Amino acid sequence: MTGVRKEAGTARLTAAETSEFKARLRSERAAMQAEYAAAVAELDNLRRSHTDGAGNDQADVGNTTFQREQQQSIAANRRDLLDQLEHALERIDAGTYGRCENCGRPIPKARLTALPMATLDAACKSREERR
Structure with missing residues (x-):
C-alpha cells in the first residue's frame, strides 16, 4: 500500500x-x-x-x-x-x-460512533457540503 x-x-x-x-x-x-x-x-x-x-x-x-x-x-x-x-x-x-460511498475508504470509528448512519468520510462530506 x-x-x-x-x-x-x-x-x-x-x-x-x-x-x-x-x-x-x-x-x-x-x-x-x-x-x-x-x-x-x-x-x-x-x-x-x-x-x-x-x-x-x-x-x-x-x-x-x-x-x-x-x-x-x-x-x-x-x-x-x-x-x-x-x-x-x-x-x-x-x-x-463503514466505508465511504464516494471514495471507498474506511469511515473512522469515531465518526461512526458520533453519526452511525454516516455514508461519507469527513473529507468527502466536506467536499459535498462545499458544492
Whole structure:
C-alpha cells in the first residue's frame, strides 16, 4: 500500500463492532419510527382542527397554518432520518457499512460512533457540503 496513509481509527470494523452498530441503528430506528408516527398524528390533528371550522378569524388561520407547516417540517425531518437509518442497516447487510460511498475508504470509528448512519468520510462530506 504505497502512498496510502492510514489514519488512526480507520481500520475496518470487526464483526463485533458491526453488530454493536447494527443494534444501535435498530434501536434508533425504532425510536425514530415512534417520533415519525407522533409527528404524523400531530399533523393529522392540526388538519382536522382546521377543517372542523375552528379558528375562523385571520389570526387563528395564520397560526394554524404556521403550526401545520412547522409540523410538516418536523415529520419530513423524521422521515429523512428514518431513511438514513434504513440505508445504514441495508449497508450492514450488504457488507459495505463503514466505508465511504464516494471514495471507498474506511469511515473512522469515531465518526461512526458520533453519526452511525454516516455514508461519507469527513473529507468527502466536506467536499459535498462545499458544492
